[in-house]
Amino acid sequence: MIREALHHITHRTQKDRTMSTTTPLTSLDGFHATPTAQRADELARSFVAAVNAQDHTAFDTLLSRTFLSYDIGGVRSRTAMKKYYAGLHASFSGLRFEVHENVGVLVENDLIALRTIVTGTHTGDYAGVPATGKAIQTSVSHVFRFRDDRLVEHWQVMDTYRILAGIGRVPGVAAQFQQLLGVPQSPDGVFVEKPGTAFDAPRSGRTVTGDESRAVGRRLYDGAITTGVAEDVDALAEEYIQNTGWTPDGRSYFGNAWAIGRGAMPDGLAVQTHVVAENDRVASISLWDGTIAAAGTPVDFASADFLRIEDGVAAEHWDTVDYVRLYQSFGLLPEDV
Structure with a gap:
């Protein structure tokens, strides 16, 4: 089942790129040296798609029964991950995790790393703050371990500050932090983020290993x-x-x-x-x-x-x-x- 799902994603992606000559290349387009790494990239993207669709059946397909997710606040099982993302969807309508394509999806041995950009609208309680109707944007970075075409472990870092400052739960203090560091200060107490250089931008120099x-x-x-x-x-x-x-x-x-x-x-x-x-x-x-x-x-x-x-x-x-x-x-x- 998982191989069929990944084949569908790959086929669809290749078809989309054939239809549009202006779509920038991503890590799916010849970046990985092995079929295993290519499949791992697709697997991570399937996870992101399942989060966006709240597709619990896909979670059961993609995540092993022994799956554990770790962050600095604790550990979540596969079932707890479903509840975690359901809670985020309840707080933010139109919630979407998007692979940060300028960064790409990286694979080494049994590990996958990617950065996601998260957007949505605050339409439900979050951290004790009732709906404000404000748009939010932040980033979540992930490292997965995969085995037998399934994700078996997950480590994530989420910048919740950008959300909390955006909905007024905490004051915007990023500029104060920059003042401590002696660098120019960002407006509104939140760092200004740029997408960065496109993944397929021309590079100087030789190939890097x-x-x-x-x-x-x-x-x-x-x-x-x-x-x-x-x-x-x-x-x-x-x-x-x-x-x-x-x-x-x-x-x-x-x-x-x-x-x-x-x-x-x-x-x-x-x-x-x-x-x-x-x-x-x-x-x-x-x-x-x-x-x-x-x-x-x-x-x-x-x-x-x-x-x-x-x-x-x-x-x-x-x-x-x-x-x-x-x-x-x-x-x-x-x-x-």
Whole structure:
């Protein structure tokens, strides 16, 4: 059944692309080196389609009976996942998860990584806030483990801050955080997000392997993120693109911001729990642990990062961060959120 469903998706996708010569290419179009990786990409997209359609039958087909989903707040079974997404649909009409195609779906061994953009309209209670009729947009990043054409494990990072700030549940404090980091401030207390470079945009330089991408990602983490030295940014391109807005483009902004951030939490550590590298892309999920020195408050949040590698450095970056917990660590949001 699962193979038939995936074949249908592949056939439909290829047909759609044949009908339209203007549709940008995605990771489905020759990016993966093996049929197994191609099938894993399709499997992840089937999961997203099942979420959007609230198709519980598809969930039972796609997810193993032993399926477990983890985030920093706890663990959900297959049945709990159905309830979780049903709850989101009840809170937001027109709720849709869309694969962030400029990032693509990455596959390495038995792991799949993708970033999704989430949109909807707040028409039901969410986090104790009655319907406001406001449109919401945020991101959720995912890593799946697959086996025997089924998804068996799932790790996700969701930016709920953008939703909560959008519906007035919390104040917009992103600009205050940027002020702490010494970078230009975003309007309305929410970072401005760009879609980034199209997946099929022309590239300079030679072909990049997954191992090379993984090594660049490691250099980035071992650089300013760990040392707090602003100049430790040789893993980034001079014209590095930061698509999710917490710093402006350019590696100097990134390095200077991390020097300030590390100064605030000198014992902080980003532990990469999952890394998925394929061709010129690498994705990771990290747990952040440490202490804000001035206040003595613990650091406890998760982030997911996607990098595009070009000419031996990270040219482009997308992320999803649990900003609610991050801002709580810095004392910008109350603990009862």
